[in-house]
Amino acid sequence: MYVYDEHDRQIARERVAQFRDQTERALAGELSEEEFLPLRLQNGLYVQRLAPMLRICVPYGMLRSEQLRRLARITRDYDKGYAHVTTRTNIQLNWPNLEDVPDILAELAEVEMHANQTSGNCIRNTTTDPFSGAHLDEIADPRPYCEIIRQWSTFHPEFAFLPRKFKIAVNASEHTDRAAIRVHDIGLQMVRNSAGELGFRVHVGGGLGRTPMVGPVIREFLPELDLLTYLESIVRVYNRYGRRDNKFKARIKILVKALSPEGFAEKVEAEWQQVKDSPTRLTPDVVSHFQQYFTEPDYQVLENATDTLASLRFDNRQFDQWLTHNVASHKKPGYAIVTLTLKKTGTPPGDVTDYQLEQIADLADEFSFGEARATHEQNIVLADVRQDQLFELWQRLVPLGFATANLNTLTDIICCPGGDFCALANAKSIPVAQAIQDRFDDLDYLYDLGPIDLNISGCMNACGHHHVGNIGVLGVDKRGEEFYQVSLGGSSHHDASIGKILGPSFAQEEMPEVISRLINVYVDHRTEEETFLDTYRRVGLAPFKEKVYA
Known part of the structure; x- marks a missing residue:
């Protein structure tokens, strides 16, 4: 997964220092609430019913074990000992003190995390399939493209104050959409054309809220290297023509409907002609650079553990249920994708305690190359588990409340x-x-x-x-x-x-x-x-x- 370089670390440190100053000025009465509002929102801070709420960014849902442990410590030291997994794969804290938020952000920066642009009228966290890079049916790994979009959109000066919030999702599976791309402002479906070239089918104008809509297709095939210039054209058209007089009519879906998908696409194509050959256009070297951050972990050559699992399933019905419902096929023989459900009866869906976060970190280290993933269904995925370790993992999950075999059922709410x-x-x-x-x-x-x-x-x-x-x-x-x-x-x-x-x-x-x-x-x-x-x-x-x- 992507690891910060020194440039990233410097930006994160400077952002924390900037927000610390802004918070201190707000607490001292030197900034009005109206002045502080856009500043705190772009740092993920809301004022909720009972306390501030801090939304922490988890780009495309991926978490390293050290990040999980830091989240656990933050929820214990600065909150009430639990966090909430959101439908944008982010992590929310519901009880931080306003004066502590700069310290929380500083602690997050130490493990390459932040809360930038998780709120406000900007491009927010880009999400994707939590099975990315591991599932059999994906066209290509979407995570490098999500990271490209994240870097392009974060602190983009032209798109810092859009008419309304803006969300992008990328899906790479041919048969399943685990990223809900059609109800996003921009939804990208990875495809290959008749020549086998990689690209994207582009949906624009989806979204929920007061006026829910399914995003129509405005381009059937966008070549891979044109990704950023085309996204830039879409957002630029929205920034220019989107309504700012009424926040309930400010989302891009309203503009797409008003212009018609064909009319909107026409404006985007016209804008794109002006920028498609600009320095923003991707190159094969740039794509290769980002793909190197998402190389395969050190998989071992394994045989599928079918016979062993069959015997264990026969002897333990609960394990059999869990294996059937919470374990998915992996592209590598002998491995499996495991979903830890945060939906045990009696537990608020998506909530996870500081102790559970630490345990997930331990499980990630022991069973899945030190990595876990948050899902938009508010669960957690271990994407690279050896089949011969599934029974041991299940035994560890049961007392933690993560082995409820109700994935995709009525109670997986x-x-x-x-x-x-x-x-x-x-x-x-x-x-x-x-x-x-x-x-x-x-x-x-x-x-x-x-x-x-x-x-x-x-x-x-x-x-x-x-x-x-x-x-x-x-x-x-x-x-x-x-x-x-x-x-x-x-x-x-x-x-x-x-x-x-x-x-x-x-x-x-x-x-x-x-x-x-x-x-x-x-x-x-x-x-x-x-x-x-x-x-x-x-x-x-x-x-x-x-x-x-x-």
């Missing part, structure tokens, strides 16, 4: 912190998630239901991605009371779609029963091979609505 923490939230998210997990705590039943994405957001900002949940739950305010609106039919994958609202909202105590009724409709109508989303798309909203409101 994506959930924002909600009204328990966030000043923007209309309603709490975590209690609803926990009540649903309690109601559906039978793994055999969950396996029978098959894959179901259940996403919960505490407000319309959609940090929990409720719009693209097969079942989406949105917290709403009704005359000062918390209620929950349900939508059905969303997807964040290659078949991306925005869910449709079921009808009037429900009280918090009704939500487990509402979800149960929805599941019963699915069970009553499904065919043998259908998933929840398949059944919904075949039968439509009506039977679900009739059952729930009966």
Whole structure:
């Protein structure tokens, strides 16, 4: 993975010193809140309901074991002993003191971490598939291109104050989208043309929030070396024509819709003609330079441990369940990709304690070349585990609460912190998630239901991605009371779609029963091979609505 050079370290140190001065001036009353606001946001600092919230950047989700240990220490020394994995693969602290934030940033810089541009109207953390570099079906490793985008976009003077926040995602799998690229401002799908040349299919104008949209394709094939000049052209067109008079209409998706995808693409192509041969254009040497940061770890020549695993599975049903649901195929014989679920019943989805962070670091060192990855589904991945060590790893995961074999089931819930923490939230998210997990705590039943994405957001900002949940739950305010609106039919994958609202909202105590009724409709109508989303798309909203409101 990418390691800072001295130039990076100098920038990080200078940024910390700059923000320390700004914070001290703000605390002394020399900067007004209005003046301090854009400064703190571009350093990842929010003012939340009960305390500041610091969002720490985890570029394309990758974490070294030393970084995990430093995060553990920071959460213990400066917070309340736990952190939250976000849907942008970042790490959030919910309880830091404002005066401590410069010290936290200084500690992060020591292990090549920062909070730059995790907030504010700028290009934020670029995300990708957490299985990158390890999975069988990827066209090429997307991480070098994510790092290229990160370096290009960080502190870019032209794009520091965009009309609104801006997010980019890259996916390299031919058959699965684990990066949700179609609901990003820019989504890049790696492809090869008929000549076998590497490039990108470019989606622009996706996003959630108040006006959820699936991003249309504006270019079917962008050559690899033209990546940055084309991205620059897209963002420049947005910066020039995007609305600044109304923040609710300022995202690029509104501009793309207003101009039409064809009209927007025309402006981008015209802009691109001016810059496509500029010094920003990539060269093979530059791409090769970044690819060298993402070389394969020291894999051993191994045989697949099929027979050994078969025996262990037969003797231990829980291990068999975990192996089936939480372990994915690896491109190298004898290795596997393991997902540690942060969704044990009774635990807020995505939360991880300081002790657990330290244990993940130890596990990464022992089982996965010292590296772990955060996912946008709010779990953790160990991407390079030897198959002959899977049983030992599973035994270590069980007491830590990471071995719940519910990945991609109804209780693998994506959930924002909600009204328990966030000043923007209309309603709490975590209690609803926990009540649903309690109601559906039978793994055999969950396996029978098959894959179901259940996403919960505490407000319309959609940090929990409720719009693209097969079942989406949105917290709403009704005359000062918390209620929950349900939508059905969303997807964040290659078949991306925005869910449709079921009808009037429900009280918090009704939500487990509402979800149960929805599941019963699915069970009553499904065919043998259908998933929840398949059944919904075949039968439509009506039977679900009739059952729930009966």
